[in-house]
Amino acid sequence: MQLPAIVKLVITTGEPSGIGPEVSLAAAAHLLKEQVNLEVTLVGCSDLLTVSDALDPTIRDRLHVHHVSLAEPVRSGELNPANASYVLNTLDFAIDGCVEGRFDAMVTAPLQKSIINLAGTPFTGHTEYLAERCGVKRVVMMLCAELPAGTLGMDNTQQFRVALATTHLPLQAVSSALSCNDLFETIQIIDHDLRSKFGIAQPQIRVAGLNPHAGEAGYLGREELDQIIPAINLARDSGIAVSGPYPGDTMFDVRVLDKTDVFLAMYHDQGLAPFKFVSFASGINVTLGLPIIRTSVDHGTALDIAGKGLADHRSMLEALRLAYALASHHNSLV
C-alpha cells in the first residue's frame, strides 16, 4: 500500500508573552497524533517551545522547532516592543518557507498588532502583511467554523463562514474603502477560492449592506446603491451566485445557514461579532487570494491568561486541521 505524501506545516508561535506558544505546542501534538503523514515545525524561541519528554517518540520525531532569537527575555502577559522584530522574523521565515516550497502551509498564532507599531513598524495584521510579502494586490479574510447540531437550535451540523470586504481600518475609513471594483474583486476571490480550495461547486455568497436597513433605498446612506449593488450585479453577470445587499441586522439568519456558503460583511465587527458570538475559541481565520496556504486562530494574544495553563487550544487545532486538509488537497492536484 502506498503511504500518503508527507504534509509539512509551519506554525508561527506569535507574540511571545501571549498564549501563542502554549496553544501551538498543544495543538501540534494533538494533530500529530491524528495524522501519521504530518510534520510540524514550530517557529519561535526554543525556550518557549519545550517539547514534553512524555510525548510519544513517534510524535516527537515529527515535531520540530526552528529557533528564532528573542531580543530580550519574556515574561508571560507583559508586552515588550524590543521583541516586535522577533515576531516579524518568525513570520518571514514561514512565508519564505511556503513560497519556496519547504512547507505546504503556514498557521499563525496570535500576535499583538499594537506592540509592532509601537516598536516602529507600521503593521495592521497578518492578512495585510502576507499580501504585501507575497506581492498580491488583494486578499480576503475569511473566518470559518463548524457549528455542531444543537447550536442555535439547529438540527444538523453546519459550516459557518464569514468573509470581510474590509479588514483592519478605522470605522471612519470604511465607506471610502468600499468601491464597486474592490467589492467585485473580493467576491471573485471568494468564489474562486471556495471552488478551488474548499471544493464547493457553486458557492452561495450572501452580501451585507453597510448602512442600517441596507441604506433604506438611499435615505440612510448611498453605499448600497452606488457601490454594493453594482458590484453584486457585476458578479452575478459573471456567473457567481451572489445575493444582497441584506441589512446587517438580519443578514446572519440561522434559517439561511444551510443555503449560504459564505456571508460577506462590509467591515470587521459587522462580520466578526456574530461569528465569534457563536464560535469563539473554535473558529479559524483563513486568507483567501494568496499563492500560499495560510490559516490562523480566531482569537487574540489573551495576555490575561498567558502562561497560566488556561488557554483553550481548539482554535489552533482547527486552524491546523484546515491547513492540513487544504495542503493535502493541493498536493493531490500537483
Ligand SMILES: NC(=O)C1=CN([C@@H]2O[C@H](COP(=O)(O)OP(=O)(O)OC[C@H]3O[C@@H](n4cnc5c(N)ncnc54)[C@H](O)[C@@H]3O)[C@@H](O)[C@H]2O)C=CC1
Ligand atoms: N490572529 C491574530 O494575530 C489576532 C490577534 N489579535 C490581537 O490580540 C490582541 C488582544 O486582543 P483582544 O481583543 O484582547 O482579544 P483576545 O482574543 O486576546 O481576548 C479576549 C478574551 O478572550 C480570552 N481568550 C482569548 N483566546 C482564548 C483562548 N484560546 N482560550 C481561552 N480564553 C481565550 C482572553 O483571555 C480574553 O478574556 C490584540 O492586539 C489583537 O490585535 C486578535 C485577534 C486575532
Ligand SMILES: NCC(=O)COP(=O)(O)O
Ligand atoms: N480579528 C482578526 C484579526 O485580528 C486577525 O487578523 P490577521 O492578523 O489574521 O490579519
